[in-house]
Structure formats: structure tokens, C-alpha cells
Amino acid sequence: MSSPLSYRAPRFRALTRCWLAGAAALALAGCSVGPDYQRPDTPPPAAWQEGAPKADAPAWPVADWWKGFGSAQLDAYIAQAQTANDDLAAAMARVREADAQAQVAGAALLPSVGASADVDHQRAKSAGAAQTATAHSVGLNASYELDFWGKNRATASAALATADASRYDLETVRLSVLSSVATSYFQSLELREQVRVAENNLANGQATLDGLRRQADAGIATALDVAQQETTVSTLSAKLPPLRQQYRQSVHALAILLGRMPEAVELSEDDTLAKLALPQVTPGLPSELLARRPDVAQAEALLKAANANITVARAAFFPSIDLTASGGYASNALSHLFDPGSALFSLAAGLTQPIFEGGALEGQYANAQARYDELVATYRKSVRAAFGNVEDALTAVRETTEQLARQEQATATARHAYELAQAQMAAGTITVLTVLNTETALFTANDALVQARFARLQALVGLYNALGGGWKQS
Numbered sequence: 001m002s003s004p005l006s007y008r009a010p011r012f013r014a015l016t017r018c019w020l021a022g023a024a025a026l027a028l029a030g031c032s033v034g035p036d037y038q039r040p041d042t043p044p045p046a047a048w049q050e051g052a053p054k055a056d057a058p059a060w061p062v063a064d065w066w067k068g069f070g071s072a073q074l075d076a077y078i079a080q081a082q083t084a085n086d087d088l089a090a091a092m093a094r095v096r097e098a099d100a101q102a103q104v105a106g107a108a109l110l111p112s113v114g115a116s117a118d119v120d121h122q123r124a125k126s127a128g129a130a131q132t133a134t135a136h137s138v139g140l141n142a143s144y145e146l147d148f149w150g151k152n153r154a155t156a157s158a159a160l161a162t163a164d165a166s167r168y169d170l171e172t173v174r175l176s177v178l179s180s181v182a183t184s185y186f187q188s189l190e191l192r193e194q195v196r197v198a199e200n201n202l203a204n205g206q207a208t209l210d211g212l213r214r215q216a217d218a219g220i221a222t223a224l225d226v227a228q229q230e231t232t233v234s235t236l237s238a239k240l241p242p243l244r245q246q247y248r249q250s251v252h253a254l255a256i257l258l259g260r261m262p263e264a265v266e267l268s269e270d271d272t273l274a275k276l277a278l279p280q281v282t283p284g285l286p287s288e289l290l291a292r293r294p295d296v297a298q299a300e301a302l303l304k305a306a307n308a309n310i311t312v313a314r315a316a317f318f319p320s321i322d323l324t325a326s327g328g329y330a331s332n333a334l335s336h337l338f339d340p341g342s343a344l345f346s347l348a349a350g351l352t353q354p355i356f357e358g359g360a361l362e363g364q365y366a367n368a369q370a371r372y373d374e375l376v377a378t379y380r381k382s383v384r385a386a387f388g389n390v391e392d393a394l395t396a397v398r399e400t401t402e403q404l405a406r407q408e409q410a411t412a413t414a415r416h417a418y419e420l421a422q423a424q425m426a427a428g429t430i431t432v433l434t435v436l437n438t439e440t441a442l443f444t445a446n447d448a449l450v451q452a453r454f455a456r457l458q459a460l461v462g463l464y465n466a467l468g469g470g471w472k473q474s
Helices: 011-026 066-067 073-085 088-110 151-215 223-257 286-292 294-316 361-428 432-466
Strands: 112-126 129-146 320-331 344-353
Touching: 066 073, 066 151, 066 432, 073 088, 088 151, 129 344, 151 223, 151 294, 151 432, 223 432, 286 294, 286 361, 294 361, 361 432
Parallel strands: none
Antiparallel strands: 112 129, 129 320, 320 344
């Protein structure tokens, strides 16, 4: 999934990976004292419990999955969120932070080289006479820690794995933001339609009340009939303020997701819940899910980093070998500074072996192992949660589809009953109580239909989210 907030790895990541390969040669017969990484065994289910994909249906969401709802307004909101959402901007910054840390960690795989240049001018008095002397020197110095036990390589590997985890976190945040934009937009449409349904119900209820009052004046209806309808009208009227409040709050929440001020967003009149398309989403094979969930990829990247840190902690028990070299020229006369006789150089090697650290090294090693065990459990939980999310989402899609179909039928039946009751009341064949009952049933059905449409759309977004959106691990 690409967007204006996509972040490409800088070239130093590729260089750092080259350092990892080159360090093996520089370390001569170096070896690693830590465990090799192995992915924890988490076998996927053979099939989804909530139904298999149709043979002619494309599996998995596409990268621009939100376009399946057929809303130009939603497309525009998604595009804006990808350029201005604050959570995405923060996740991008975390990627840059991790890359910088990887660059710092990889620096230990290469020698450290420095240059120096000195001019030392001295003046001293001896036996009443002033004597001056000037010494010139230039030089280079280099130092390198021989990575015999693989400590520096493991440190760089851990940093690179952490940087990968930050990229997967960015994709997780992106998917969450885009799903939240779609859900918030649909919820705003739902609440706006609930307000309109409530206003229409109130208008119909008021019209019925006006008719009953005329009938009461003519002696056809009773005062009790009028009082009952007045109660209904008052109840309908009281529902409007909280619905309007919820609608404005939902639009304000959408504005924040878009990186805009709350008052800057107003919904278009073009979209309604009934006009939106209901795309078909199929889950593919369970065995392919783990490559399509950025949160699972992030959990494994952190696990790889923890595995490399065990090597770092283990290598701390062994001696470190430092190589240093320096060379240059030194002369009392600047004109002779670069003469062969002014050259000087030195080579040195040093070995440092920890003897007593008060248990610090043992504690660091035990901490690294415990951290790895913790992340193994976290990874397995992420895998199980991923499969569970898809199963839940498939259930939600199936049940809300059934709910919407039944609610549409119930609403049509309630509307027909209300129209029949009104006609029969006008003919004087039924009582007012029957009309009031059918009226209440219709008002309730209209409101439930709006909620059922939103639940269906929400379930589809949830399935897109559970399947990882259009992301796929390369």
C-alpha cells in the first residue's frame, strides 16, 4: 500500500547489511556464540470455520480496498488521511529514528579513523638569550575491534530487525487509520440518517396528533387517545437533541483522523448508507494470512532482534580484541615535514577480558533470554489473534448480511401495516389504538434499518482490517 506518507529505506540500510557480510571476513575466523533464529512453530488452521471463498471470487483485499464501497467522498477522505494524519506522521518519525539507530549500531563494524595536525611553537630564555623552537606533525590514527565472537554483527542485526519492526508498525498504523476513517465516515452517515428518520417520525407523529385533536373536537376520538399520541410525539422530540449531538461528535472525530480542525469537515449530501456498494471480500487461505498482517510481521521482527541480543549478551563474557594503528610525519622544520626520515608509525593490539562484574554480565544474559521468551509468547499470541480476528470478522459479515435482509423485510412489513391502519381508521373500521401501535412499530423499524446498514458496512471494514488490508510482506 503506497501513499504520500510512505517511507523508503535510506541507502545506509543496504550499506549496513553489506557491513554485516564484510565483518565476517574482517573477523578472520570469527564465530557467533549465540543461537540461530528459528521462527516459532505456529501451524495455521486448515480452513476457515466461517466458510470458504467462492471459486470465482478474488481472494484478499486490493491495495485500494476502500474504493469497493463506491464513494467518491470516502476516497477523498482516505487520500487526505494518508497525507495529513498525525498518527501516521508519528509512525514515520519512528521509522527514521530506528534507521538512525541502525546506522549507529552498524558503525562498530568498520574501523574508526581520525586525523590530526599540530604546530607546537615554544619560546624560552636561557642565559639571557631567547630561544625558539617549532615542531610540526600530521598523522592518521585508526582503531578497530575485532568482532571475533560476533557481538558487533549481532548488535547491528538487532538494530536492523528493530528498524524493520518500525516499518511494520507504520503499516499497522496506516491500516488502523484508514479503517478508522472508513468506519467513522459510515458512522457519521448513520447518525445523520438517524436524525432524519427521527425528524420524519416526529413529523408523522405530529400529523397523527393533529388528526386526533380534530377527531376529539368532533367527538370521534377520546382525550385518552390524544394524550397517548402526545406522549409519543414528546418521546420522539426528546430523541432528537442527543442524536444531533452524537452526529456532530462523529464528524469531529472524523476531522481529527483527517488531520483537520473539527469545524472544517462537513459531509456531502451525495452519500447515504443505502447508496454505498457492498463489496465482496474473501479471506483466501489461512496459511497465507501471516504474510498479510503487518502486526504479525512486526512481532516477528522484534523476536529476531531479541534473538540477536542474546548473542550480544553472550559475547560479553569473552575477551575483546582491539587493533590500533597510527602513522604520520613529525619534524622541527615545516619544509622537511614530509621527508622520509620524518615518517613515524605504530601498530598495537590489545585484549580485554572481563573477570569480575558483580553479576552484571550474567544478569544481562538472563535478561536477554527472558526478553526473547516473552516475545516468543507475544508472537504466538499475535498469530492466534490474527486467525481469531478473521474468524470473528467473517462471522460478523455473515450475520450482519442476514440481519440487514431481515430488517429490510421487517421495515417493509411495518410500513405496509401502518398504511393499512391509516386507511382503515379513515374508514372507521379500526380503533385509534391499532393505528398508534403500527405507527410505533414503523418508527422503530426505520431506526433499526439504519443501524443494520451501518453494522453491515462496519463488518466489511472489520474484515478488510483483519485480512491486513492490501498489505503483503515482500
